[in-house]
Amino acid sequence: MTSRAPLSRKLSAIAESATLKVDAKAKALQASGRPVISYAAGEPDFQTPSFIVDAAAAAVTDPANYRYTPAAGLPVLREAIAAKTLHDSALEVTPAQVVVTNGGKQAVYQAFQTVVNPGDEVLLPAPYWTTYPEAIALADGVAVEVFAGADQEYKVTVDQLEAARTDRTTVLVFVSPSNPTGAVYSPEETRAIGEWALAHGLWVISDEIYQNLVYEGARATSIVEAVPDLAAQTILVNGVAKTYAMTGWRVGWMVGPTDAIKLAANLQSHLSSNVNNIAQRAALAALTGPQDEVETFRMAFDRRRRLIVDELAKIPGVTVPNPLGAFYVYPDVTGLLGREWAGKTPTTSLELADLILDEAEVAVVPGEAFGPSGYLRLSYALGDEQLLEGVQRLQRLFGA
The missing domain is CATH 3.40.640.10 (Type I PLP-dependent aspartate aminotransferase-like (Major domain))
Incomplete structure (x- = not known):
């Protein structure tokens, strides 16, 4: 029997989205009952403004x-x-x-x-x-x-x-x-x-x-x-x-x-x-339509941005440039690598992200998803209480 022809080499070389992969893992752990806080997804936690939803509802009835x-x-x-x-x-x-x-x-x-x-x-x-x-x-x-x-x-x-x-x-x-x-x-x-x-x-x-x-x-x-x-x-x-x-x-x-x-x-x-x-x-x-809710969203993101930057900066070995846009913070964590934390010694940000998920039940995306190792991406598009609790878990893990 002749074996089938191979699958596409081009598609076989394409990696799954790292951010979606981490987010899916975090959601699976949450569904299993673990209190995981996820900074992985670049997704606002706000509801779509109601006037937009209303426009869609009206469109459904238009043949x-x-x-x-x-x-x-x-x-x-x-x-x-x-x-x-x-x-x-x-x-x-x-x-x-x-x-x-x-x-x-x-x-x-x-x-x-x-x-x-x-x-x-x-x-x-x-x-x-x-x-x-x-x-x-x-x-x-x-x-x-x-x-x-x-x-x-x-x-x-x-x-x-x-x-x-x-x-x-x-x-x-x-x-x-x-x-x-x-x-x-x-x-x-x-x-x-x-x-x-x-x-x-x-x-x-x-x-x-x-x-x-x-x-x-x-x-x-x-x-x-x-x-x-x-x-x-x-x-x-x-x-x-x-x-x-x-x-x-x-x-x-x-x-x-x-x-x-x-x-x-x-x-x-x-x-x-x-x-x-x-x-x-x-x-x-x-x-x-009206843009007032957009400004409300932006102001909430700004508040969260200032909070997460201030709190991450309290962790020794973490350098946090001040982000002026989007809803991400990208700390340099090379100061945490090569040191023992909870009995483990991560040497890459990928290993560090795994340790953080295992020990602090916090999901972050490692720098390897975006270029060189040594960095983490945290989205602050999540509720204020969760945002603060997650960073405080990191502070406890790394002795801040």
Whole structure:
């Protein structure tokens, strides 16, 4: 009997999302009765605002939503996204330059598929969101990591990018505010990187999904606002998940030059067709409705941010840069490695995260998911009481 043909080598090389894996493990332990506190998932704990839910409920009764709609998205939603892009990113686009996707993750995937050719090198500032290198690999590209540590507040410089650039470099990934670090590039830093990318003819994929979650007077300056001429070679990806507590609704989008967006729309017409119409109507309500609850969410995140930074800083051996955006803190924990804790001596942040889960019943994501070892990502998108209790468990474990 002839053995079957092998499975896809490309997909076999793709790793499961590390953040989702840790979150699933934490939820399984919670379901078994263990009092695990999880900082793993990048998911707001707030309820989706009621006016958005009401818009979705009304959409359910409209027969127009029971049929196929344009693969690139409802025209009225694409218009609203164009308006948001002008307001928040200072980029004027037409609805034809927008594709509505199944969450920001599909937008990221399609962006790489659109601009990466086999063997192209993609400069990927690290620490990075765990999906980026896998999405680059799925586009047959080569991710080239450019690392900036806590001493640089996790922000790469033009000199670092230039040192990593080769004649095969075609794309730069730019993320501000950052997942996993919460770092926000200043307008000057953003402009310098944008001008460098423009000078070398690079495509830029800029993930702006956290642009409305900034603190201490910081502003997430879009790279196309800092360098307007870069718009012809930039794809912006965004979505409603983080700002509006709509992770499960799965609505994101990509914005870019007409020719690139046309390719992405063609891909989506074969990949998934239109996004669920009910969810699109909910996203339309989110973008065009009152924004007061968004500000309430942001203020709550800010309070939690200050609390978790202050409390983590009390642990000897932990260095905590101050995150100015998103809802993550990314402490440098190299000072905890190579030392004995609860009878164990972790030498990597992966081993340290396992020890923390076993001994303190706290779930964190190790730095290996985002680049080099020696770091942990903690999301502070969870209730205030749980947030404080979890950090206090860490303080007890590490003798703070």
